[in-house]
Amino acid sequence: MTARRVEELDLFGAENDRARPRRSRPRERRKASDDAAARAETAAGADPGTKPESAIAISTLTRIAKDVVEGAFTPLWIRGEVSDFKAHRNGHWYFCLRDESAQLRCVVWSRDRQRIPAAPDDGMQLCALGQLTVYPARGDIQFRVTAMEAAGDGLWRKALELSIAKLKAEGLLDVERKRRIPSFPRRIAVVTSPDGAALHDILAVLRRRCPVVEVVVVPARVQGDGAVDELVAAIERVSRWREADTVIVGRGGGAREDLWAFNDERVARALAACEVPTISAVGHEVDVTLCDMVADLRAPTPSAAAEAAAPVLADLASQLGARATAMRNALQRRAMTARTRLQRESRDLRFAATRGCERRRSRLENTAGRLNALSPLATLARGFAVARDDSGRTLISRTGFAAGMHFRLTLRDGEIGATVDSGGEGTVPDTTIE
Amino acid sequence: MSYEEDLARIESIVSELERDDIELDRALALFEEGVERLRSASKALERVEGQVRLLVERSDGSFELADPDR
Numbered sequence A: 001m002t003a004r005r006v007e008e009l010d011l012f013g014a015e016n017d018r019a020r021p022r023r024s025r026p027r028e029r030r031k032a033s034d035d036a037a038a039r040a041e042t043a044a045g046a047d048p049g050t051k052p053e054s055a056i057a058i059s060t061l062t063r064i065a066k067d068v069v070e071g072a073f074t075p076l077w078i079r080g081e082v083s084d085f086k087a088h089r090n091g092h093w094y095f096c097l098r099d100e101s102a103q104l105r106c107v108v109w110s111r112d113r114q115r116i117p118a119a120p121d122d123g124m125q126l127c128a129l130g131q132l133t134v135y136p137a138r139g140d141i142q143f144r145v146t147a148m149e150a151a152g153d154g155l156w157r158k159a160l161e162l163s164i165a166k167l168k169a170e171g172l173l174d175v176e177r178k179r180r181i182p183s184f185p186r187r188i189a190v191v192t193s194p195d196g197a198a199l200h201d202i203l204a205v206l207r208r209r210c211p212v213v214e215v216v217v218v219p220a221r222v223q224g225d226g227a228v229d230e231l232v233a234a235i236e237r238v239s240r241w242r243e244a245d246t247v248i249v250g251r252g253g254g255a256r257e258d259l260w261a262f263n264d265e266r267v268a269r270a271l272a273a274c275e276v277p278t279i280s281a282v283g284h285e286v287d288v289t290l291c292d293m294v295a296d297l298r299a300p301t302p303s304a305a306a307e308a309a310a311p312v313l314a315d316l317a318s319q320l321g322a323r324a325t326a327m328r329n330a331l332q333r334r335a336m337t338a339r340t341r342l343q344r345e346s347r348d349l350r351f352a353a354t355r356g357c358e359r360r361r362s363r364l365e366n367t368a369g370r371l372n373a374l375s376p377l378a379t380l381a382r383g384f385a386v387a388r389d390d391s392g393r394t395l396i397s398r399t400g401f402a403a404g405m406h407f408r409l410t411l412r413d414g415e416i417g418a419t420v421d422s423g424g425e426g427t428v429p430d431t432t433i434e
Numbered sequence B: 001m002s003y004e005e006d007l008a009r010i011e012s013i014v015s016e017l018e019r020d021d022i023e024l025d026r027a028l029a030l031f032e033e034g035v036e037r038l039r040s041a042s043k044a045l046e047r048v049e050g051q052v053r054l055l056v057e058r059s060d061g062s063f064e065l066a067d068p069d070r
Helices: A033-044 A058-072 A110-115 A151-169 A197-209 A227-241 A256-263 A265-273 A290-294 A302-309 A313-374 A376-381 B003-017 B024-045
Strands: A076-087 A093-098 A103-108 A125-135 A140-150 A187-192 A214-219 A246-251 A278-282 A297-299 A386-389 A406-411 A414-419 B052-057 B063-066
Touching: A058 A125, A076 A103, A103 A110, A103 A125, A110 A140, A125 A151, A140 A151, A151 A256, A151 A265, A151 A290, A187 A197, A187 A227, A187 A302, A197 A214, A197 A246, A197 A302, A214 A227, A227 A246, A227 A256, A227 A265, A227 B052, A227 B063, A246 A256, A246 A302, A256 A265, A256 A278, A256 A290, A265 A290, A278 A290, A278 A302, A297 A302, A313 B003, A313 B024, B003 B024
Parallel strands: A103 A140, A187 A214, A187 A246, A214 B052, A246 A278, A278 A297
Antiparallel strands: A076 A093, A076 A125, A093 A103, A125 A140, A386 A406, A406 A414, B052 B063
16 A cells, blocks of 8 residues: 555644644644545645534544543543443443443453453443543444453352353263262372462372372463463363373462352363363362362362372271281181081081991891891700711701711710711600701 | 272172182182282382372373473
8 A cells, every 4th residue: 555645633642732622733644544534624724623614524533532532541440330231243242331320331342251251231230441432433432341340259150150050051060970089099180380389288198198199290370361271271181191090170279369260161161071080179168169060079178189089008008908807817717617517527427427337236236146046056055966967967867867877966065976876766756956 | 900999809809708608619719819919909009109290291192291390
């Protein structure tokens, strides 16, 4: 674009009294587009605005008015009640701030909204930081807001409530989502400021309770500009890394507004999505932050978080010892039972065996007695003898004998040989062998 | 095998051992396993002191544990 020399009204030169319009020397100006009207006025040769011929264009006046107003007021905090709030589709917010007797149109450009937690509601008492200006298209005085605070943290509360409702609707606050914190972690990741009191407290507790646990610090700013981004990045890093068993995310106590990063929805979502079980430790006893609600476990302070994250080493050792004893005792008891049973079995066996033998023996003796009673030996004992021929046949009749025949006599205590003197005479009573 | 897994296994071994109807052979086998687990769990408690490290992510997405004093 070619720079063009144009004449211009300089009603309010920087060195001059701004309140009083006056004629000024024409001066060089590089911006050409907005000054066609001014050129025409100058050409008329009269003081601008003093005559119909030197009438000033509205756009000129409003532009100048805008410069004047913006120059006259530095950014200010103002206070009033919100009315007519409208969130435009283009992302800008429009509303009025008013008191009993006056009102002022306010705008929040969409790019300025990121520093404001939530949209205000009509009727809300608000303090707004902004620049008084003129909106040329309407000729309105307008207050361009860059920050606002509602009484009693109203906007933060509202933003938090909106976020809670959203996360709740998505199920991210469900109790069933809560994971168990490992009772014996090897590695604990700590997302916090590397030089904050929180880290110091956590390290002190872990060193005291369980010095074998490795602590991995994942630094992140916890308040101020960039805190949200850094917290999200750090949590996501731990999640990707996956080598930690537990992650503690937190900071030491602070003013309510210092904790706000932990009420940020993005941080809460990162925490909810974290692959590693999470403990929140925002050192503020009164306020429960969004992160507290999303984390698997909420600890009231960083020290408490460290206590929840790691066991006392000495307890573990005695726990192991108790298990060892229980195991040994159980086995000993089992072995004892086995031995007792074995002893009982062997006694039973012996008893059964003995009894069987005795029974057999007594039967044998009984039988032997009866046998004995029938034995011819008993008869022999009474003085009888049995005669047998040489072939062993018993000679029970005199007809079996012949004179001179040799035979044998069995007596009580043995045998003798004998010979028949005379055969088959006389009568001998029948001999019966019982 | 993590300490927690070891401990959980030991617990279940103890409770099985404490039952009256367990086979003696099984009891002996369980006891041997339990002793092994106890040894491994104790080892976890005897490691050298854990250190404080810094998690550093390299540009290629890999991770490194750095000494925080460096």
